[in-house]
Amino acid sequence: MVEPMTTRGYSPTSADAAERPAGRYDAPTASAPLEASVEVPGSKSLTNRELILSALADTPSRVQSPLHSADSQRMEEALRALGVSIERVPDTGSFGDDLKVTPPHTLAGGCTIDSGQAGTVMRFIAPLLGLASGDVHLTAADNALHRPMGTMIKALRDLGVDIDDGGSWSLPFTVHGRGHIRGGELEIDASESSQFVSGLLLAAPRFDVGLHLIHRGDRLPSVPHIEMTIETLAHRGVHVERVAPGEWIVPAGAPRGKTIDIEPDLSNAAPFLAAAMVAGGSVTIPAWPAHSTQPGHQLTEILSLLGGRVTRRAGAVTVSGGPVIHGVDLDLSAVSELTPTLVGLAAFADGPSSFTGIGHIRGHETDRIAALVQNLRAVGCGAEELPDGIRVVPQPMHAGEWGAFHDHRLATTGALVGLRVPGVVVDDIGTTAKTMPQFAALWQGMLGA
Numbered sequence: 001m002v003e004p005m006t007t008r009g010y011s012p013t014s015a016d017a018a019e020r021p022a023g024r025y026d027a028p029t030a031s032a033p034l035e036a037s038v039e040v041p042g043s044k045s046l047t048n049r050e051l052i053l054s055a056l057a058d059t060p061s062r063v064q065s066p067l068h069s070a071d072s073q074r075m076e077e078a079l080r081a082l083g084v085s086i087e088r089v090p091d092t093g094s095f096g097d098d099l100k101v102t103p104p105h106t107l108a109g110g111c112t113i114d115s116g117q118a119g120t121v122m123r124f125i126a127p128l129l130g131l132a133s134g135d136v137h138l139t140a141a142d143n144a145l146h147r148p149m150g151t152m153i154k155a156l157r158d159l160g161v162d163i164d165d166g167g168s169w170s171l172p173f174t175v176h177g178r179g180h181i182r183g184g185e186l187e188i189d190a191s192e193s194s195q196f197v198s199g200l201l202l203a204a205p206r207f208d209v210g211l212h213l214i215h216r217g218d219r220l221p222s223v224p225h226i227e228m229t230i231e232t233l234a235h236r237g238v239h240v241e242r243v244a245p246g247e248w249i250v251p252a253g254a255p256r257g258k259t260i261d262i263e264p265d266l267s268n269a270a271p272f273l274a275a276a277m278v279a280g281g282s283v284t285i286p287a288w289p290a291h292s293t294q295p296g297h298q299l300t301e302i303l304s305l306l307g308g309r310v311t312r313r314a315g316a317v318t319v320s321g322g323p324v325i326h327g328v329d330l331d332l333s334a335v336s337e338l339t340p341t342l343v344g345l346a347a348f349a350d351g352p353s354s355f356t357g358i359g360h361i362r363g364h365e366t367d368r369i370a371a372l373v374q375n376l377r378a379v380g381c382g383a384e385e386l387p388d389g390i391r392v393v394p395q396p397m398h399a400g401e402w403g404a405f406h407d408h409r410l411a412t413t414g415a416l417v418g419l420r421v422p423g424v425v426v427d428d429i430g431t432t433a434k435t436m437p438q439f440a441a442l443w444q445g446m447l448g449a
Contacts, residue, residue: 052128366406
């Protein structure tokens, strides 16, 4: 059994250090069936939600086993700019320090916040800027300025927040904070991203009268992430009323300061579990939560549908490769972040696969649908774009370059395909630092290197 490979004590000194590219990566090919246990770091989605709630809480909080990555570092830096104290507390765990978060009496303005490529930062921080006293300029990396923000800008304006975006309805923009937001009833169309809902729900307890939020739109993607937001609020004493599908009431009142444990990132576990199905053998992820609102919690069911053998024992999940990978037709609207890994698996299936309900992932770090089709075709696999998804038609694959497109999940999918296809080169494995700086080391450890 290969011992879990981890990067111990990882603690980047800045978001720029965490995002530094690591360059081209010759994806290793598995020479034998796998037999590995891989410990993955904490959930990005939970870490950034808990940092926001800690910054708005009535007393200090301790966030245990948080993710230390480019995205979470951007969140820390954003909150510090607003006057929140965040101290690192030494911990003996595998992935770095805990965080002690002390909220200020009032969020401060007079600063610029760069959200980098982090959607959770730009969309969770934006509502806080209306609560700050003073002007705050919010921007992002050049290759992230395209990410949709118009829904949030309109929502905040409807709540009375003064925003200067130069008429662009996008980043960058400046919020002229007045130290409070009244709240009340608000209608939005969150069809492009559930993060608009989550960002407003997280800030809502600090609105003067709370928030009655109503989603008006054809679809609501990534509902598990909204449930995650509601659950994190409940753990802090803020009980959100679900009035109807797409409608929530958040009462006014400060979240409680608490000690919070962050679960492993189950979506980041996806390429490792999928590796057992591509290379054969088995991969185990320890400390798998019995209950979780993370979309990755559905991996056990989905990988079973594709032909993996899934077992649970002593709090761990093990996936073993079966004789074949099955072609499937799946609606991934609730778990869209798993799409790149599942597409990588589908390239080795016994028949075509279609993944739908994921049109909104065109607005992620890159147009994920177009990028996946381009990459699959570059190594010989059949693929085509659908109006709201992707169709994969397995064909013999060959060596080729796999573009990361500044997207961490595309990079890990390239490594997955490379397990069985010699000569796959990921053009920038450093993009994995966005949510898992240790990816390359963990991948090599899984292979026994």
